[in-house]
Amino acid sequence: MASPIRILTAVPICDGHDSAINTINLEFIRHGIEVIYLGYHRSVTDIVRAAIQEDVRAIGISSYNGGHIEFFAEVVNLLRKKGADDIKVFGGGGGTITHDDAAIMKRKGVEEVFFAGTSLEEMVKFVHEHYGKPRAKRTRPKSADQELAHKLTEIEDSYAAGRKRPTPNAQRRTSKSKKRHQTSNFKHQTSRVIGFTGPGGAGKTTLIDELVLRFLNRNPKGKIAILSHDPSVVGEGALLGDRATMINSQDDRVFMRSMATRGQAGGLSPATHDCLALLAQLNFDNVIIETVGTGQEAMPFQKNGIVDLTVLVMNPDYGSRLQLQKIVMLDLADIVVVNKSDLQRARTAHTEIEQRLEQNRPVRRSFGEGGRKQQLIDTVAKRHRDPGVDRLFELISSGRDGALRRPAAAARRPYQQKRRKK
């Protein structure tokens, strides 16, 4: 089976009209398309960067505030400049784009402009017809972002096609690169990999974006990669909307890729492991991986062994205290974050989770971990410069040499295996 079509949608800068695009996104998803939604008020640079990193087939722009001729043309031109003109541009703006405008826009390289009265079916049909066929042979990537994006697509496609590894063709091409891509081999891991997981709505995405902001400010040359996941069913579409929330992560020093889980349970995609392995050896200072909102039994990072540090992000509203006993990640996470700690229940939550973490310690000690303490931090990620997020950031940053330095993968494994046998 071929991968679903991936497209990126956005509303231009200085334009907040998102009602049409919201409806269109939903229609695309219903018809098997994976939509990376960038949100409204988005600059040309942000749109093109995201489109290249996500390696989408096309960009759909919904513009209602005028200036569309220039804006669409700038997107097309920047794509060309970046050697990414295999990514097509289409869009619409109800009655604000006249037929004359559309003619100019098409001359400037826009593939299609939809007018008021175009039905949703017509748009879906257009996307399937124009972007549903396999890609033509790809040209040599012009930038590191683009090369990486292409490789990630190859990995995803090969999994979708039912193969476990990228095709020999892909192997051959990547082997030219200095940063060799060898799946499932972590010897070359140069980046620190931090995994974020937790139930849906706990605020993982916002929290990560706040950490990214701090990282970019602290390290003027540092680079980050983010693998972000949203759920989908095999062969169906998905809304990949984390970029819309992650305003600080739309930056040239951040490589972000949104992945749909494509039917796999547990919070990650079948291709995640290989994608992560690739990212981990590419000289990013940090690689962040965010799972979809997970259930109590999930332990998404245990299989692959690439993740150095795991962060469980919780919401104070987890239900009764008994529920905590069932959350497997509370045994495993290096750091537990209670986000939204401005909510009334947060204090109770902190106390209860603290007690729950205490239970782990004797067990751990008996397995030779020396009672390494799991950290518990309260945050309000939505608050600018939240001191809790500051603390979390320091903890993660210091972890490189300090107490949280990659310990632990080896020491942890026997314990986990035992536990699973139980």
Place this chain on the structure above:
Amino acid sequence: MSKLGQVVEAVENYDKFVLDQVKRARTDEKFGRELLGRWNDIKAKIPVTRTPTGLPLPRLALPEIDEPGEIARYFFGEGLPGEFPYLSAAYREMYLEPVREIESFEKNAGTIDKKIPQAEEPTRLFSGLMLAEDTNERFHYLTRHQRTHRLSTAFDGPTLYGIDSDADGVFGKIGEGGVAIDTVEDMMQLYDGFDLGSPNFSASMTISGPAPIIMAMYIAAAKRRFGPKVVPKLRGTIQADIFKEVQAQNETIFPIEPSLRFLTDMVEFTTHEMPRWYPISISGYHIGEAGSTPVQQAAYTLSNGFAYVEMFAGLGIPVDQFGPRLSFFLDCGLDAEYIALARVSRRIWAIGMRDVFGAGPKAQLYKLHTQTSGRSLIAAEFKNNLTRTAAELVLAYVNATNSCHSNSADEPFTTPSEEWIRLAAHGQAILLEESGIFKHTMNMLSGSPGMKAVERAVEAAILDEFREIERLGGVLAAVEERYQRSQIQNASHRYEQQIYDGTRPIIGLNRYRDGADEIPDVKLARTPRSKQQLQVDRLAKFKKKNAEKAKRALDKLAGAVERGENCFPTLLEAAEVCSLGQITGRLQEVVGRFRPMV
């Protein structure tokens, strides 16, 4: 219980109070006689006017009742025009033909719009195009026959988002859909030739996200032109409605809490220094346009309003000082709810302000500007839009709106052109001046059994919305949980679905369609590239000239924000030497950027 919960109780109690008064009037003979006496007095004093055909009509129409219980129900439940709870009107005589000359509107309406019968155009035409000098020229054109100059300013996209014309990728948007304002110099140019301190001048500015910065620029521009003494004389309105931006319009630039803080800093300043300024226009229009139901529009607008009042009062600003400086802005569409939507809103506002916030009569008034629905207009067979707008205008005036803007029929596909603006303006004149519907008699169309039924249903539905918001912890908590936003989106989706399946008839679109749905061949008002470049060049010059001073002013501003002081005075200083984008950028460094809710 938050204040909104108390408002629900207050309205319920008031409804009970009315019923008690009805009962009392029927059982307490003395009370009944008093009411009857007052009723007969009022009736006897109503002046009589004559229609052009000579027919005598009372200037105020009252129901035919002579039973004390029903009289009590009318007095307390509805109120005479201009009397608590202001169901029928905020003022006594709204659009009536003057008996002699025009009476002193000042006394009646404050700075909110009034209808000046001689004026050809409706008094506030929303306008803004290209650069400051172009809009300025349009302003002079629009007001050329008017004694009073009431300018309503639309800003372009970059300005609405608080960014400069030289920002990444905004070039094509400079001067589109509104005027481009980057600096105090642009602001001076915009209102050049108008006497900003005159009692006959008022400026309305439709902007919310960066409102405090734009307000500071306006004050700075006025001071440069007329000296510091002009400040207390400034009259006008700035929209500054943060809640509705987050709920519907998406033009928020700082996170919610700092946005509200900058707003309160500004309100505190204007309340003390500019007593004739309306620092906030609580707007349902954009909520309606985003696709809400009429009830949602009214409920969210009212609850947002009460939340602002709670916030300002919490800072120790007396409610009777800022209360009269609040005004409202609603959408008027074609749904049945609009027959009484504003009437019910006016009543709930008055009761809430009086009984929960202890406001005096002036602060109880829900002063309303209405605009006909842009959403109801469509491109297909667009001349039908004239009829739609006309029907909406009737509904707006039935609700005794204090002022009204009628949309141009060509709006679905372009910035309105002069031909269609003229027709829209004349639509109002035909209704108010030519027709006899509103000019002879106050309450001409009020109080039908149908209208009463709508009032009851709408009030109950609004209170239900309040209860839900209260359950979520009040307006701010509900906003943060995206409650209003998702309700609006859901309603919008249902509306589209109804058009699609035909259960919501739209003539010329899904019914009686003639196939004439080509976008008509119109000349579009576009900003030429040369003008856009001119704006960018001017901005560069301004920034170069003020580089040193700007840095100092921004540091000072940031310091005040960090320390949690009222930052408006430092914002005023910054507005003298910094561009809009410089100020926004610096503030965002301190308080963060708004994270969109998706």
